[in-house]
Amino acid sequence: MSDLRVGIIGVGIMGAGHARYLTEHVDGAVVTALFDLDGPRMDSLAKELSAKSGAAINQHASVEALVSDANVDAVIICSPDGLHPEHLTLSINAGKHTLCEKPLAPKSADAKKVAELANASNLNITLGFMRRFDPSYIEMKKEIESGKYGKVLHLRCISRNVSSPTATTAMLLTNVAVHEVDIARWLLGEEFVSMSTVAMKRTKYANDQLQDPLTVLAHTESGVLMTVDIAANSTYGYEVRMEALMENGSLEIDNLGGLSISYDFNLPPRTHGKLYENWMGRFEQAYINELTAWVGSIKTGVRHPDLATANDGLASSIACEMGVASLK
Numbered sequence: 001m002s003d004l005r006v007g008i009i010g011v012g013i014m015g016a017g018h019a020r021y022l023t024e025h026v027d028g029a030v031v032t033a034l035f036d037l038d039g040p041r042m043d044s045l046a047k048e049l050s051a052k053s054g055a056a057i058n059q060h061a062s063v064e065a066l067v068s069d070a071n072v073d074a075v076i077i078c079s080p081d082g083l084h085p086e087h088l089t090l091s092i093n094a095g096k097h098t099l100c101e102k103p104l105a106p107k108s109a110d111a112k113k114v115a116e117l118a119n120a121s122n123l124n125i126t127l128g129f130m131r132r133f134d135p136s137y138i139e140m141k142k143e144i145e146s147g148k149y150g151k152v153l154h155l156r157c158i159s160r161n162v163s164s165p166t167a168t169t170a171m172l173l174t175n176v177a178v179h180e181v182d183i184a185r186w187l188l189g190e191e192f193v194s195m196s197t198v199a200m201k202r203t204k205y206a207n208d209q210l211q212d213p214l215t216v217l218a219h220t221e222s223g224v225l226m227t228v229d230i231a232a233n234s235t236y237g238y239e240v241r242m243e244a245l246m247e248n249g250s251l252e253i254d255n256l257g258g259l260s261i262s263y264d265f266n267l268p269p270r271t272h273g274k275l276y277e278n279w280m281g282r283f284e285q286a287y288i289n290e291l292t293a294w295v296g297s298i299k300t301g302v303r304h305p306d307l308a309t310a311n312d313g314l315a316s317s318i319a320c321e322m323g324v325a326s327l328k
Contacts, residue, residue, distance in 0.1 A: 003028055003029055003030040004028060004029040004030070004073050004074055004295050004298055004299060005029075005030060005032040005033075005071055005072055005073045005074070006022060006029055006030065006031050006032065006033075006072070006073070006074050006075070006076060007031075007032060007033035007034070007035070007058075007060075007066045007067070007069060007072035007074075007075050007076070007096075008031060008033070008034050008035070008075070008076045008078060009035050009036075009063055009066060009075060009076070009077045009078060009079050009087055010035070010036055010077070010078035010079040010080075011034055011035075011036040011038075011041060011042050011045050011078070012036075012041075012078065013278065013280060014078040014101055014280075015034075015036070015076070015078035016045055017280045017287065018076050018078060018099075018287070018291065019031050019034070019045060019049055020049075021284075021287055021288050021291055022291055022295075023049050023052050023053050024052065025288045025291075025292075026288065026291045026292050026295055027292075027295075028295055028296070028299055029291075029295045030053050030055045031049050031053065031055065031057060032055055032056070032057060032058065032069075032071045032072060033057060033058040033059075033060060033066050033069050033071065033072050034046055034057060034058070034059055034060065034066075035059075035060040035061075035062065035063055035065070035066040039059075042059050043059060046059055058071060063079075063086075063087050063090055064090060067090050067091045067093075067094035067096055068094055072096065073096070073097065073298075074096055074097040074098065074099070074124075074295075074298060075091045075096045075097070075098045075099075076098070076099045076100075076101075077091065077098060077099070077100040077101060078101050081103055081105075081106050081171070081174065081175055082105075082106055084100055084101070084103065084104060084105055084114075085104070085105045085110040085111070085113065085114045087100075088100045088104075088114050088117075088118070088125070089114055089117060092114075092117050092118060092121050092123060092125065093117075095123070096123070097123050097124040097125070097298045098123065098124075098125050098126070099126045099127075099128055099290075099291075099294050100125070100126070100127055100128060100313075101127075101128040102127055102128050102129055102175075102178050102179065102182070102313065102316070103174050103175065103178050103313065103316065103317055103320070104127055104310060104313030104314060104316070104317055105313075105317055106170070106171075106174040106175075106317070107317070107321065108314070108317045108318045108321045111313060111314045111317035111318070112314055114310065115310040115311055115313065115314040118309075118310035119310060119311070124294070124297055124298050124303060124307075125309070125310050126294050126297075126307045126308060126309070127182075127308040127309065127310065127312055127313040128290070128308070129179065129182040129183070129186075129308040129312065129313075129316075130283055130286040130287050130289075130290045131179060131182070131183045131186075131283065131286060132182075132183065132186050132286075132290070132306045132307075132308065133285075133286045133287075133289035133290040133293065133306065134257065134283055134285065134286035134289075135257065135285065135286075136253045136257045136258065136259045137183060137186075137187070137242075137253065137286075139259045140187065140242070140244060140251050140253060140259055141186070141187050143251050143259075143261065144187060144188075144244060144246075144251070148248070148249075149246035149247065149248045149249040149251065149261075149263065150246050150247025150248045150249075151246065151247050152187075152188060152224050152244050152245070152246060153224065153225075153245050153246065153247060154224065154225050154226070154227070154243075154244075154245040155180075155184055155187075155224065155225070155226040155227070155242060155243070155244055155245075156226075156227050156242070156243040156245065157180045157226065157227065157228040157229070157240075157241065157242045157243075158228075158229050158239055158240065158241040158242075159176055159177070159179070159180065159228060159229070159230050159231075159239070159240055160230070160231040160232075160234040160237075160238065160239040160240075161176075161231070161232050161233070161234065161238060161278070162233070162234055162235060162236070162237060162238055162277060162278065163205070163232075163233055163235065164210070164212075164232035164233055165207060166207070167207070167209075167210050167212070167232045168209045168210055169209065169210055169211045169212075169214065169327055170324045170327065172210075172211075172212070172214050172216075172230045172232060173195075173197070173216065173320045173323040173324050174317070174320045174321075174324065176228075176230050176232070177216050177228050177230065177320060177323065178316045178317070178320050180216075180226065180228045180242070181218070181226075181315075181316045181319045181320060182308060182312060182316045183242070184220070184224075184226050185312070185315060185316070186306075186308075187244070188220060188222075188224060190220045190221045190222055190224075191220065191221055191315060191319070192218050192219065192220055192221075192226075192319040192322075193219055193220065193221055194218060194219045194322060195216060195217070195218040195319055195320070195322040195323035195326065196216075196217050196218075196322075196323065196326040197214055197215065197216055197217070197323055197326050197327060198214070198215040198217065199211050199214060199215075200213045200214065200215065203231070203233055205233035205235065206232070206233060210232060211327075212230075212231060212232045212233055213229065213230060213231040213232075214230050215227060215228065215229050215230070216228040216230065216323055218319065218322075218323070236275070237255075237274075237275025237276065237277075238255075238275055238276045238277060238278050238279065238281070238282060239255045239275065240253075240255065240279070240282060241253060241254055241255055248263065249261060249262055249263035249264075250262040250263075254270060254271050255271075255275060255276075255282070256271045256272075256273055256275075256276075256282075257271075257282065258270070258271035290307070293306065293307055294307060
């Protein structure tokens with residue numbers, strides 16, 4: 001079977017990362033087209049990828065040109081959050097299978113429109129919630145579902161970026177906490193019914209449009225509380241942690257991807273070492289696993305059950321919008 005030819009919209013950290021993972025780690029796919037407003041950056045990446053894959057890469061001047069490219073079978077959208085609905089609509093209307101980075105849309109009304117379009121298509125439309133493919137979250141899900149530790153009572157999450165000079169307070173919900181919302185839905189199999197925020201003492205590194213740090217409080221249908229402590233400008237390293245407090249124990253994913261289980265009065269050793277600079281390092285294997293599942297699903301016509309759908313994206317946007325509303 002011939003390689004799946006992939007075009008990528010946006011070649012910043014995310015787009016370039018996906019392009020390199022596809023080229024270096026995913027069998028059965030090849031990058032054949034790029035679009036970015038930064039021409040020199042796009043040209044540099046195209047030359048790098050071509051040297052590795054041997055494929056010719058078309059550099060487009062518009063999103064419309066990329067999705068219309070006859071040498072593109074599928075598209076990955078890594079443009080700014082607010083452009084996701086527009087770019088995904090263009091891709092779907094062009095008949096392209098698409099992996100759209102999160103969020104589906106910052107506003108739930110826009111997310112609903114594009115989700116309806118995706119659901120009406122016969123295409124593989126996937127949202128980039130890669131934590132579903134991270135080994136530590138997969139292991140946590142198995143432990144939760146084993147029943148050994150009773151029910152989940154509380155999900156305690158920490159999310160810290162090194163630096164976020166252009167972030168806004170709303171983005172801490174629609175761009176950051178959206179990951180915790182999706183992975184919690186995947187772990188628990190239920191929806192969120194409320195979300196609110198609590199401000200902390202503000203760091204001197206926050207810009208004028210940003211309340212940083214910020215805590216998110218959210219409840220699911222069954223009453224599980226999820227708290228997310230977010231720092232957009234930690235300065236010291238990238239951190240993502242999650243603890244599931246159970247009736248009979250504690251399951252905790254640490255910064256470097258290890259899962260430790262506190263149970264029956266035993267406290268396990270914790271991993272330690274150098275923190276990552278950003279999410280691309282911490283979740284590299286998750287991104288590769290997600291891309292592999294997406295490419296395989298398109299080529300076989302059988303969707304991988306853990307790939308996030310447009311409806312998953314919509315549910316996460318709805319939940320995060322409740323949090324944004326609480327800021328007012």
